[in-house]
Amino acid sequence: IDNGFANTSACDSAITFLDGELGILRYRGIPIEELAEKSNFLETSFLLIHGRLPAQDELEKFEREIKANYRLPQKMDRIFDVLPKATHPMAILSAVTSALSGAYADELDPANPDFVQKNIYRLMGHFPTIAASAFRSARGESVPDPRNEIDYCANFMHLMFSDRKNKDVPKEVVEALHLLLILHADHEQNCSTSTVRLVGSSAANLYSSVSAGVQALWGPLHGGANQAVMEMLEEIHRAGGNVNKAVADAKDKNSSFRLMGFGHRVYKNFDPRAAIIKKACDKVLAKLGIQDPLLDIAKRLEEAALKDSYFVEKKLYPNVDFYSGIIYSALKIPVNMFTVMFALGRLPG
Ligand code: CMC
Numbered sequence: 001i002d003n004g005f006a007n008t009s010a011c012d013s014a015i016t017f018l019d020g021e022l023g024i025l026r027y028r029g030i031p032i033e034e035l036a037e038k039s040n041f042l043e044t045s046f047l048l049i050h051g052r053l054p055a056q057d058e059l060e061k062f063e064r065e066i067k068a069n070y071r072l073p074q075k076m077d078r079i080f081d082v083l084p085k086a087t088h089p090m091a092i093l094s095a096v097t098s099a100l101s102g103a104y105a106d107e108l109d110p111a112n113p114d115f116v117q118k119n120i121y122r123l124m125g126h127f128p129t130i131a132a133s134a135f136r137s138a139r140g141e142s143v144p145d146p147r148n149e150i151d152y153c154a155n156f157m158h159l160m161f162s163d164r165k166n167k168d169v170p171k172e173v174v175e176a177l178h179l180l181l182i183l184h185a186d187h188e189q190n191c192s193t194s195t196v197r198l199v200g201s202s203a204a205n206l207y208s209s210v211s212a213g214v215q216a217l218w219g220p221l222h223g224g225a226n227q228a229v230m231e232m233l234e235e236i237h238r239a240g241g242n243v244n245k246a247v248a249d250a251k252d253k254n255s256s257f258r259l260m261g262f263g264h265r266v267y268k269n270f271d272p273r274a275a276i277i278k279k280a281c282d283k284v285l286a287k288l289g290i291q292d293p294l295l296d297i298a299k300r301l302e303e304a305a306l307k308d309s310y311f312v313e314k315k316l317y318p319n320v321d322f323y324s325g326i327i328y329s330a331l332k333i334p335v336n337m338f339t340v341m342f343a344l345g346r347l348p349g
Contacts, residue, residue: 006265010197013188015048015349020266025273027186028052036276041181042066042152045348048186049120063152069125070146070155072096072133073103080137089134089340090218096130097123098211108205119206127347128152131340132159153177156344161332172287173331179280180324183273184342186349188266192217193349214343220260223346226321226338229261230329233294236301241293243301251310259305261322263314273320281323290330298326 002008017026025032028047035044046054046062054062079096101108104122107115132143143159150158150168157169157177187193196213200206217223236246250259264271285292302318305311321342328338 005194009189010194011189013186014051016186016188018188018266020264020268023267023270023272023275025187032183032272033276035182036179039182040151040153041178041185041345044182044185045124048348065121066124066152067146067148067155069122070129070148072126072129073100076100076103077133077142080133080142083137085138088218089131089138089337090214090224090343092134092137093127093130093340093343094211094214094218096133097127097207097214099207100126101205101207104207108207110200110203110205116206123206123210123347127344128156128159131337131344132156134340135160135334135337153181157331170288172284176280176284176327176331179276180327180341181345183277183320183324184345186346190265191219191222192346210347213346217343217346218339223339223342225260225319226325226328226342227335229321230294230325230335230338232260233297233301233325236297237293241297241300243297243304246301247304247308247311250305251308259301259311259316261318262305262311263316264319267317267319268315270317271319274318274322277320277323277327278318281327284327285330288330292326292329294329295326298322 109115136143144162147155147158154169154174192213195216196209199212200209220228249257
């Protein structure tokens with residue numbers, strides 16, 4: 001018995017290398033810092049899926065094939081209307097992903113490489129549309145027509161927020177989104193990736209496997225942590241902004257409260273993604289001219305925890321999700337969509 005799978009892995013990842021002690025993260029041998037600075041989300045997705053960076057014409061084809069799949073199969077947009085209004089967008093994402101297996105029933109065989117390739121393009125194309133439809137349907141709206149002539153992330157923001165006048169999304173917003181999706185794109189044998197592999201090992205089709213992975217990602221100790229972080233920061237803000245009390249509560253063994261966004265299964269010195277995101281957070285908020293009191297609380301909370309012997313001795317540092325929610329909020333993405341954003345990023349991995 002290995003509680004928490006702390007010492008068990010079904011395989012080595014050929015995609016991601018990480019060293020939790022040294023805070024190193026590489027996708028296919030390329031440091032995350034380099035990808036964060038120079039790549040975009042679709043190029044990084046190609047890298048994860050094919051094992052190498054694409055040539056220009058390969059990248060163009062990859063983008064074209066994905067963009068050709070922005071629209072959901074006929075009549076599938078009706079699903080959004082019949083689900084109860086209170087359905088969490090992660091439940092919607094998982095349900096619709098699973099239902100796609102019906103739309104492509106003749107091309108599911110995971111042993112057929114052509115089908116697998118097509119289903120990858122379909123999932124990458126459909127995911128932003130499903131995510132935006134989940135968001136819009138809760139407001140009684142439908143998504144506008146996708147825009148193939150703009151970038152993948154710009155189209156996602158258009159699907160989410162456009163008032164149908166096709167206004168361009170600010171460059172800073174698109175860049176921030178690329179960065180966040182790249183940082184979440186893969187992370188070895190984590191809970192959701194392991195779930196996708198486990199379900200897929202029964203030769204279930206890609207839609208069922210990914211649908212299961214979405215469910216695994218939903219939990220507050222995994223992908224749901226970004227939502228939990230924002231709720232925690234808001235709670236501290238509402239209660240007067242006392243970060244020391246939050247630190248004391250997190251240490252109290254009679255309380256189940258933990259500092260959300262702190263600690264990681266493998267990073268025991270620092271999370272390299274958190275360092276990148278913290279810098280980006282300052283930049284994005286400055287560029288968008290946003291002053292967020294929650295950012296101030298996050299910074300003070302980080303400072304207080306990093307000085308505290310409990311957090312130091314247990315090697316609990318901010319993880320990628322400590323700051324990601326603040327950027328998502330600046331991009332006007334609501335809290336209950338944060339984990340969906342994580343799923344969008346994690347899909348190619
Ligand atoms: N606040 C307070 N105490 C903590 C925290 C925290 N965030 N995280 C761990 N601890 C304590 C824990 O109570 C335990 O104490 P003791 O040894 O006295 O029983 C000790 O540290 C070790 O905890 P653990 O749960 O065994 O540590 P782990 O490395 O197995 O767990 C974790 C990692 C991420 C589940 C945990 O740190 C946690 O719950 N963090 C908060 C949730 C969070 O931010 N999750 C996002 C992870 S990053 C995104 C992703 O990749 O999914």
